[in-house]
Amino acid sequence: MPDLSMPDLSKLEIRNIRDPWENADQRWQVIDGAQQTRDRTLEADVVIIGTGAGGGVSAEILSQRGLKVILVEAGRLRSSRDFNLDEGDAYRHLYQEGALRATKDGAITILQGRTVGGTTVVNWTSSFRTPEQTLDFWQRQYGVQGTGRSALNPWFERMEKRLGVHPWQMPPNANNDIIKRGCEALGWDWSVIPRNVSGCWNIGYCGMGCPTNAKQSMLVTTLPAAMEAGATLIHSAQAHRLIHDGGKVSAVEVRPLDQHKQPTGATLTLKAATVIAAGGGIQTPALLMRSEAPDPNGRVGKRTFLHVTSFAFGHYGRDIAPFYGAPQSLHSDQFTFAEGVAGPAGYKLEMMPLHPGLTAALLGSVGEEARQRITELPRTAASIALLRDGFHDDSVGGTVELRDNGEPVLDYPLSDYLLDGARRSLHSQVEMQFAAGAERVRPGHIRAPYYPSWKAARQGMKDLAYQPLEVALGSAHVMGGCAMGEDEQHCVVDSHGRHRQLENLYVFDGSVFPTSLGVNPQLTIYGLSARNASALADRLKPVANNA
């Protein structure tokens, strides 16, 4: 067995990291919403709402084409000089709802980013191209055009190059090594994950804001490039609604927020000929709903998808140090499409990093049992299974609703279809971990103990009720709610992200997916947004020698 133990990284000093946002106020046009107390109107060619995967890529392409771009971001500007690797600070400052987001019935915890750079600032860097099966399904079911794998490959290549995506070269950490050992023992598929990093220190804090700027998130790539090309960033500012006449958006009404995320009371009015919504799943549909954007078939916010994720925890009689090292480096597609694209829910197997706060929440329980479990953290491994939702008639995902105060909530009823997928995915994970040499494994289910063997687990897991709140479920991938495609009944935007009724509104983010993906979403969003933003740039400002 290779020695994959990590040194104690708490002694490591990370100093003198170059921060692209150093003195940003002096070099670039940065507006801090917290300081905006008077109403103002600003104008641009394009306003982009949200600075995550879709917004960042679009901003770079459009501003480098010479278009005047204003970016609006609800989160505050934070960069490597602010990232202190404190778990609580990270959730409070970088995540939607301070990482307290959950589906309406509390059954699924949702992690999503909320900061300049969006979720790319806190994601775990796994970078996969969209599976062919998924793209074919979109074409067949939703008439999505021009998104065949061969048509998209050049866009994936372009973004892989831009963001330094390469299969991870270093050995996996002990946590990820479980995929290799378990899958090899069982004869299951596994492979190395491509990551968007450059000079990665292999420390494992991707989820708290990379302190070394190795992660090629939007914060250190496309956004600085857009700023350099003359874009304006307004951070700490929430786009409240689009002002429109039913056919065209004339302006975006923005509420600047103070340090406590409360409106300062001022209103910024952003006028632009073109508006791009890139707030991500849940947020973009919510913006359209708050704006009362035309929605003749009642589709906005419907078919919002999570990769509903189940968990299993293993003990191996040695240190795993799941908090250190590249968080995800190996994965298994043994079960992703095993039953066909539209059969019983398929799932992708990966590992997840564990830090004390989130782990305490995931492991659950109270009292001595909770204490016992959390103090085993250094020796605990955590596998996850991402369930592919949206490919079956019984798998319709969730619906975004608005509270009276305009806050979105995702109603995501857990169908028998998904719960059956959760059950099977727990079996696979537990089997894999025992095959990898675990001494004890516990499926993420509130009634499940740590089982001492695969035999005992297989028997014991038969008696568990696979019900909401009993099975521990979470998700870090929010998709859909503004489906793209040519089917007018079901699609909010066309195959290039243009809104069907508001002619100068585009949606360039994960909310345009007609189903979930079956892989971690970032590269799909980068590729599609690059394609769509380039087409938009060609329309708005044809390149001279092309024209």
Add this chain to the structure above:
Amino acid sequence: MDQGIDRRGADRRGIGRRGFLKLGFWGSAALASGAALTPLLTGCSRSDTPAAGFAHLRDNDVSLLRPLVKPVLGGGLAAVPGATADDALHAFDRLLEGGYAGTRDQLFQLMDLLQLGAARWWLTGTWAAFADQSDTELAATLAQWQSKEGFAQLAFKGLTQPLGMAWYVTPEAALSTGYPGPPRTGNV
């Protein structure tokens, strides 16, 4: 809307018969459907003023939760030298800082509900106020509560999960798990 417990004019720890019947109705509906807190609880009157030193938790929340901290965290509180239940409640308060107002409201509604003997009986299986139970009794109450399903399970998770998370994101409690801590960045 008067869908939940009407506590106006009722004793803080008491509950009107009419409200109780309604709670029973909404309770079984919630159990059957796994519904969220909101429909059950709309109608609860509540105070908005945070307790001294807190940004969100109100006086009643602090006194409700204080006795629960130690039994919920098991040895987690004692593992940090000198830590008190109020330290954990301040951590909880800080965690809530990141949340939506609407999400905090649901938690407040749950805590308002738990002030009522009948609701405690229904959710946790015990009438007695948490403050009137010994640590051993509270441990038994929590075990009983944890074994329930549906709405009681949601309430259990809704209260205990963020409390545990809030505690273990504090650097001191994090170190007590065997986690050696993050690399040093010099950033604050």
